[in-house]
Amino acid sequence: MSTVIKSSELDFQNIKESLKDYFKSKSEFADYDFEASGLNNLLDVLAYNTHLNGLTANFAINESFLPTAQLRSSVVSHAETLGYEVRSITTSKAVVNLSVNMSGVVGRRPQIQLPVGWTFTSSIDGISYTFRTQESYFAKDDGTGTYIFKDSKGSSNIPIAEGIEKTKTFLVGEKNERQVFVIPDETMDIATAKVLVYNNAGSTGYQTYIPLKKAVTIDKDSRVFSVREAPNGHYELNFGDGVSFGKKPDPGQKVVVTYLSSKGPLADNGTVFTSNSDFNHLGNDYPVVVTTQTESTGGANKQTIESIKQLAPIAYAAQQRLVTSLDYKGTILSNFTDVTDCNVWSGDQNIPLDYGAVYVSLNFADGISDTVKENTKAQIIGQFTDNLSVVSITTKYTDPTELFLELTLGFNFDPSLTGFSLSATESTVYRFMNRYFSENLNKFEKIFRRSNMLTEVDAIDQAILSSKCDVKAQLRFEPTIGDKRTFELNYPMSIAPPDPYTYIVQSSTFEYEGTLALIRNKLSSTRLQVTDIDGNVLLDNVGEYFPATGLVKIVGFTPEAFIGGFDYIKVSVVPLNESVIKPLRNYVIKLDETLSYATATLDRQNTTSTV
Amino acid sequence: MAAFAQTLRDFGRHATNLNKTLVDEILPEHYRDDYPNLITFLDAYYEFLDSAENFGGIIEELQTIRDIEDTKLRYLDLLFDELGLGISEGQFITPREVIRNFGNFFRVKGSEYSVHGFFRAFFNEEIEITYPKERLFIVGKSRVGTEDAKVIQDGRLFQVFSTLIRGPIPLVQWEQLYRNFVHPSGFYLGAYVVLESEPQVPITTGISIPYINPNINVFSSAALTYAAEGEAIGALGSFRPLPEPGIAKTISGYRVAYYGLDGQDSDQINNEALLYVNRDYVAESYAGELERFYLRDRYNLYRNFDAFGSMTIFELEEYYSSMYELSGFWVSFDDKIDATGASSNNVPNSAVKFSSTNDTFDARVWYRK
Secondary structure: OOOOOOOOOOOHHHHHHHHHHHHHHOHHHOOOOOOOHHHHHHHHHHHHHHHHHHHHHHHHHHOOOOOOOOOHHHHHHHHHHOOOOOOOOEOOEEEEEEEEEOOOOOOOOOEEEEOOOOEEEEEEOOEEEEEEOOOOEEEEEOOOOEEEEEOOOOOOOEEEEEOEEEEEEEEOOOOOOOOEEEEOOOOEEEEEEEEEEEOOOOOOOEEEEEEHHHOOOOOOOOOEEEEEEOOOOOEEEEEOOOOOOOOOOOOOOEEEEEEEEOOHHHHOOOOOOEEOOOEEEOOEEEOEEEEEEEEEEOOEOOOOHHHHHHHHHHHHHHOOOEOOHHHHHHHHHHHOOOEEEEEEEEHHHOOOOOOOEEEEEEEEOOOOOHHHHHHHHHHHHHHHHHHHEOOOOEEEEOOOEEEEEEEEEEEEEOHHHOOOOHHHHHHHHHHHHHHHHHHHOOOEOOOEEHHHHHHHHHOOOOOEEEEEEEEEEEEEEOOEOOEOEEEEEEOOOOEOOOOOOOOOEEEOOEEEOOEEEEEEEOOOOOEEEEEEOOOOEEEEEEEEEEOOOOEEEEEEEOOOEEOOOOOOEEEEEOEOOOOEEOOOOOEEEEEOHHHOEEEEEEOOOOOOOOO | OHHHHHOOOOOOOOOOOOOOOOHHHHOOHHHHHHOHHHHHHHHHHHHHHOOOOOHHHHHHHHOOOOOOOOOOHHHHHHHHHHHOOOOOHHHOOOHHHHHHOHHHHHHOOOEHHHHHHHHHHHHOOOOEEEOHHHHEOOOOOOOOOHHHOOEOOOOOOOOOOEEEEEEOOOHHHHHHHHHHHOOOOOOEEEEEEOOOOOOOOOOOOOOOOOEOOOOOOOOOOOOOOOEOOOOOOOOOOOOOOOOOOOOOOOOOOHHHHHOOOOOOOOHHHHHHHHHHHHOOHHHHOOOOHHHOEEEOOOOOOOOOHHHHHOOOHHHHHHHHOOOOOEOOOEEEEEOOOOOOOEOOOOOEOOEEEEEOOOOOOOHHHOEEO
């Protein structure tokens, strides 16, 4: 995909030469000396002017398309033409249980109400954030004076959202004017907007308008509104045209919009919430007891330009349906801020095959609890896949599988070409490896290509003359001490065939029969053995590996103890093709920093010494 | 109006050009007399500035830069990035036509219509879609024997969630594109590459060998009328059924059944099958399941089934061109004449069934007029 268009020449000298050539091609100027100082100066001025105009033209053309636009306002505008709603800042939400204890209170009411907007405080990294309820909840006396608040469906799980409630009031102008109501607040979570339209400035009667995307049908009387991001980052409240696309507020009416102004992701990971006030009943105050069910999550800043560019075309292709795997992916990433990465594949691509199913693997933001993860998965199914997917197709989740790479990177180093020492350069290259993985891998569908990485290694310093890299792929399994079990490790690539000199499969160490041991293949064989670190066989057959399918099967195995404080064992294999490692389906490639090295070899480029 | 609907540029007139040199007017009047070369020089400069690849030309391009019909192909690629999931315009023979239809294409993705459209647009090829589930052996329903060509479910191609595409292009060339643009996730995707050749086999015979149009999806039978050897059944309009005892019918009006045949999508197979039903040849010796035809092309999930129940095959055929079937589901219809006889348009009343499995069709329990 192009990201920049260069429509016109932007090099000053080239522009000047083109200009000169153009004049020379004209008969009137054929005999002019363009190198003469006066004319040359004039050409400089004109070339600069052309240069500036060329820049302007390029800016204009680049802003004309979604992939090449640089300004957020342009990107948002293009996304809107595709029917994509750009995400505003999003409030962080937590789920709590709320109760009030009034045991022993005489004359207590059988039912009490917690009003909308009840506030709580949570301290996160030393900063206090305000959370609030977004609807009212009721609680009944359980007979002992304990009141547990529940929603309309009877659930005691009460969502609370972070943010300061703000209100903007507008008076509707003349009928013929285009009615745009600007909300000058970049921190607005547009999903929390509530709009009431009063008959006039002093009226108490109002009509409630609903968000456009929640409308089932729309005609000239539909009371709907939409909020869109304005070019300056603020928001615009829009209504229908009063003809066919929703009701248009009448002149003189008062529009009141209420919303949450949010801190976004800063309010995530709140675990302790305290009610800001007690519950008053019959003139007495009773504390509201707050029990956290899930920590605050889901807060997000405004959708980034890159995210909009990636997801808006996918949303257009999806057309509010879930047919292809790409449709699922785009829909999930657009709607769930907890999900940082996602991969989706058809059941016919899964191992084992599972027809009639779509597999989804999700990566969540750091610190998300299992409860929140499960809630998010349930919401994806409940809100989207059940409603929009092909009938009879079911959605199934599978956790990401981390495939670690162990890189042994070697490079030739000529110290005469740099001011850095050999060891300092080794550290630089090692840090580069880590950075390369964090920037280019660590995500679904990101492929490791050895030559790409080595090209960048060679460019780190001119003293690095050449480089090479041995690659091993590593999966981990968690055996249980004393419980013999079978483990199948599926590598997403073919494994090198057995070799008479090299161990193709090799595990990390563990304790077995009272000694330090490891699993590795017998040389020239696919059979797996348990050996001590000197190579003496402790168990002759503990499984097998299958080079073509990438399967390592460890049968009836249990260690006596783990080594190194881990509760897992690493199993490393030599890939058949070390140049490219593709993470199929739910695999995510990461670097095993503890088993990766960068080692330099001195190379003074001396071609006269003998070997 | 149609021309304006296609492009922002009015091809019938001179190109709009609002450029006008003001050098002469802006500079002091005596410059005209004292420095005529300077004025000529500056005029030439602005002419340079307005040339095609320069500022003026580019600014002029902005007017139509997002006009699918008029913009340059290199800009069309940017529109493909927005509207076509980043596929390059070079993939298509008629990129402007393709990009104009992407919205419609995405709305029907997963349907047979979209599958055919995909191969036509991306590879300029016609393909054949079959559902292996139609060939599954079903205990108690299918007959044992090679003549029925039934197969046992194999957990791969031959199972319910499966689509088989036969075409001239190897799977590896189109699989990823197909999965991104069309393939209903969850279904098995299988492909056969068809290698075509036409060997001449010198066989002579004393009797006429019936020629069966391979495009006609008819399972048998004696009830069908065949064209004579060499007679082009596929050449529409020249087909004449041979008169045979018991099934000779008037052929006047049979063209009606072809009205929707445009050769542009998968209508052909089923329209030809429809012809037989419309002509009620099959009904003449209806023997149950063997004379069943499949109208597999299009099926709208939002279709009100009750409305279908009141339609004859003829009416269904009329409706047919605007329906979209989701790939993997089909509509079949019974061809047996109902006890109520023919309808006013001389077409047998019929029944319609919707099914996602290959079970036996019993029209009477479904919708029948």
